[in-house]
Amino acid sequence: MFFKKSPWIIHYDATSCNGCDIEVVASLTPMYDLERFGIVNTGNPKHADIFVVTGAVNESSRMVVKNIYDQMPNPKVVVAVGICATSGGVFRECYNVLGGVDKVIPVDVYVPGCAARPESIIDGIITALDILERRLVEFRKAKSEARRQEKKLRRYHLND
Amino acid sequence: MSQRNVIPFGPQHPVLPEPIHLDLVTEDETVIEAIPSIGFVHRGLEKLVEKKDYQDFVYVAERICGICSFMHGMTYCQAVEEIMEIAVPERALYLRTVWAELSRIHSHLMWLGLAADAFGFESLFMNCWRLREGILDIIEATTGGRVIFGSCKIGGVRRDIDDETMKGIVEKLGTIGAEIGRTTDVFLNDYSVQHRLKGIGVLSGEEAHALGTVGPVLRASGVAMDARKIDYAAYRNLKFEPVVEKAGDCHARCRVRVREIFQSVDLIGQAARKMPGGEIFVKVTGAPNGEFFSRVEQPRGEVIYYVKANGTKNLQRFRVRTPTFANLPAMVKMLEGASIADVPNIILTIDPCISCVER
Ligand code: SF4
Numbered sequence: 001m002f003f004k005k006s007p008w009i010i011h012y013d014a015t016s017c018n019g020c021d022i023e024v025v026a027s028l029t030p031m032y033d034l035e036r037f038g039i040v041n042t043g044n045p046k047h048a049d050i051f052v053v054t055g056a057v058n059e060s061s062r063m064v065v066k067n068i069y070d071q072m073p074n075p076k077v078v079v080a081v082g083i084c085a086t087s088g089g090v091f092r093e094c095y096n097v098l099g100g101v102d103k104v105i106p107v108d109v110y111v112p113g114c115a116a117r118p119e120s121i122i123d124g125i126i127t128a129l130d131i132l133e134r135r136l137v138e139f140r141k142a143k144s145e146a147r148r149q150e151k152k153l154r155r156y157h158l159n160d
Numbered sequence: 161m162s163q164r165n166v167i168p169f170g171p172q173h174p175v176l177p178e179p180i181h182l183d184l185v186t187e188d189e190t191v192i193e194a195i196p197s198i199g200f201v202h203r204g205l206e207k208l209v210e211k212k213d214y215q216d217f218v219y220v221a222e223r224i225c226g227i228c229s230f231m232h233g234m235t236y237c238q239a240v241e242e243i244m245e246i247a248v249p250e251r252a253l254y255l256r257t258v259w260a261e262l263s264r265i266h267s268h269l270m271w272l273g274l275a276a277d278a279f280g281f282e283s284l285f286m287n288c289w290r291l292r293e294g295i296l297d298i299i300e301a302t303t304g305g306r307v308i309f310g311s312c313k314i315g316g317v318r319r320d321i322d323d324e325t326m327k328g329i330v331e332k333l334g335t336i337g338a339e340i341g342r343t344t345d346v347f348l349n350d351y352s353v354q355h356r357l358k359g360i361g362v363l364s365g366e367e368a369h370a371l372g373t374v375g376p377v378l379r380a381s382g383v384a385m386d387a388r389k390i391d392y393a394a395y396r397n398l399k400f401e402p403v404v405e406k407a408g409d410c411h412a413r414c415r416v417r418v419r420e421i422f423q424s425v426d427l428i429g430q431a432a433r434k435m436p437g438g439e440i441f442v443k444v445t446g447a448p449n450g451e452f453f454s455r456v457e458q459p460r461g462e463v464i465y466y467v468k469a470n471g472t473k474n475l476q477r478f479r480v481r482t483p484t485f486a487n488l489p490a491m492v493k494m495l496e497g498a499s500i501a502d503v504p505n506i507i508l509t510i511d512p513c514i515s516c517v518e519r
Binding site: 010012013015016017018019020021022023025026029030031043045055056058060061064068090091093094095096097114115117 | 171172173178179199200201202203204205207208211219220223224225226227229270273285286287289290292293296305306307308513515
């Protein structure tokens with residue numbers, strides 16, 4: 001397996017209990033070592049390709065999750081880690097929990113488990129890499145198509 | 161006169177894995193005031209007691225915080241056991257102590273790593289987390305989970321550790337302990353680490369007491385207060401003294417945690433030697449009626465649970481006062497007058513656990 005890019009991830013804790021957060025960080029540290037795939041944890045949404053969310057969303061974290069997602073450049077992939085991020089989990093019935101992350105942003109990969117194990121987190125991120133690669137191709141195609149259209153318009157002076 | 165600026169810190173910030181928002185009012189490089197705003201992790205799980213059976217609620221209590229999850233479960237079980245007047249078997253109490261101390265070691269190692277990351281010592285961060293995996297292996301071998309153990313239940317514990325395994329654990333802790341010693345030497349003696357932490361965020365003993373801090377933050381300011389001394393679980397049979405440091409700065413808090421790791425290793429050794437045989441749980445039937453305050457020393461300090469039951473399967477009220485909540489006023493106090501570059505260090509030395517604070 002090889003990757004053309006070294007994708008960077010950004011992690012945000014929506015309302016997780018920390019269990020999944022420390023497992024996300026643990027999968028970046030020497031024992032599991034996601035960094036061998038060139039995957040680096042970044043703090044800046046504008047540098048990130050993969051958005052890793054843990055925990056269900058609530059009223060306050062909804063806007064933050066949405067903001068981070070909107071700030072990330074295209075193409076991007078979202079990985080929901082843990083059963084909380086998938087559906088709300090044990091906190092589903094709490095009054096302040098809206099539900100899984102997919103209530104707010106589109107999610108591509110769901111990683112089950114409470115807490116999700118580092119192995120499954122790594123598997124989820126590798127799956128996300130495939131999706132990212134595919135998106136990249138589509139994105140390039142769409143971009144060149146847009147450029148072609150623009151050139152056409154320019155030729156006929158239609159956009160003056 | 162220099163200009164005042166407001167610098168937002170969080171909720172999404174590279175230093176903190178958890179969301180907390182601070183408005184830092186600054187003048188040049190100095191923080192004049194820090195205004196925290198919380199609520200990004202509030203789930204409202206205290207109200208869940210009205211919907212869940214009191215025995216099932218142990219699962220939710222464990223998920224208040226994933227780092228000290230076992231201790232949360234244990235505190236809850238203790239409260240319900242006291243209300244129902246259940247005599248928990250002695251062996252179960254010892255097993256709880258062993259797991260509680262294991263989670264203290266893993267939490268402190270995790271904190272040491274994050275602190276190293278906050279002052280930019282990346283390799284030290286990686287090293288601490290590598291050592292932590294050794295502890296997690298022990299936890300996984302005995303409970304089946306890495307961070308959420310699920311091994312505590314009302315009336316005892318779910319799994320037993322046989323004597324062979326217990327001996328193996330103590331041996332393994334000996335070897336890991338030696339390795340941990342080599343890494344923590346860097347925290348204690350390295351020039352650049354001391355340079356970043358010494359004299360930063362000083363909190364005197366009186367201030368710490370007046371602000372109501374708990375745990376390592378309080379002990380680093382010279383006040384010997386440790387909730388383990390109130391004799392829950394098997395601590396009444398184990399010999400230990402609270403770890404105390406005098407200086408009250410970031411480095412003192414770091415030293416307290418380093419020494420507590422070795423204290424915990426020692427406590428597990430003592431518990432393994434003294435562990436009696438017998439049952440590991442008693443069967444629990446009926447429903448609790450009454451109320452109780454339960455106190456336990458977590459890695460971050462003392463947690464207080466208030467449980468009120470009314471004789472039905474669902475509890476009536478459940479309230480948690482977590483250690484980080486008690487330490488936040490001290491953090492705000494320490495941030496005043498600090499330099500912007502020290503803000504991450506000061507925040508981290510109270511070992512914030514936002515998901516417990518907001519539940
Ligand atoms: S899935 Fe479990 S471990 Fe993960 S954030 Fe939710 S409750 Fe915590």
